[in-house]
Amino acid sequence: MSQPGRIGAFKPAKTAGMTVDDAEALAATALGAIAADPSHLVRFMTDTGLSPQDLQARAGERDVLAAVLEHVAGDESLLLVVTANANVKPETLMQALHTLQAPGHWSA
Numbered sequence: 001m002s003q004p005g006r007i008g009a010f011k012p013a014k015t016a017g018m019t020v021d022d023a024e025a026l027a028a029t030a031l032g033a034i035a036a037d038p039s040h041l042v043r044f045m046t047d048t049g050l051s052p053q054d055l056q057a058r059a060g061e062r063d064v065l066a067a068v069l070e071h072v073a074g075d076e077s078l079l080l081v082v083t084a085n086a087n088v089k090p091e092t093l094m095q096a097l098h099t100l101q102a103p104g105h106w107s108a
Contacts, residue, residue, distance in 0.1 A: 023096035027065035030072045030082045030093070040078060044071050062100055069097035 034040045045055060048067050058064045072082050073094060083090050 018092075018095045018099045020099060023069075023099040024060075024062070024065055026086060026088065026093060026096045027068045027100065028060070029086045031059060031065070031068045033078070033082045033085060034068065034071070040075075044068070047071060066097060066100040069093060069100065073097060 034044050044050075044067075045052065048064075048071070050058070050064070055064070072078050079090055079093065083093055086093075
C-alpha cells in the first residue's frame with residue numbers, strides 16, 4: 001500500500017536546499033561544459049532545435065537552462081563530467097533540474 005505523498009514506490013522529488021539561483025548557476029556551468037565540446041554542442045542544439053544564434057540569445061532563460069540539465073541527465077558520461085567539474089553529486093544536478101521545472105518557479 002502506498003503512503004500519502006507517494007506515487008507507487010517512488011518518493012516525490014525534493015527541492016529543499018536548492019534555490020533557483022543555485023539551479024541556474026549549475027545549469028550555466030553545464031552549458032559551459034557542453035559548449036566546450038563541439039560534438040556535445042551540436043547534439044544539444046539538434047536535440048533542442050536551437051540555432052547557435054538562439055542559444056546565444058537565450059542561454060540564461062529558465063527553459064533553456066532546464067533543457068541543458070535534461071540533456072546532461074540523459075548522457076551518463078556527460079553527467080559525470082559536469083558534476084565532477086562542478087564538484088557536486090549527480091543527485092544535485094537532478095535536484096537542480098527539478099527546481100527549474102517546478103511549478104511556481106516560472107516568470108511571465
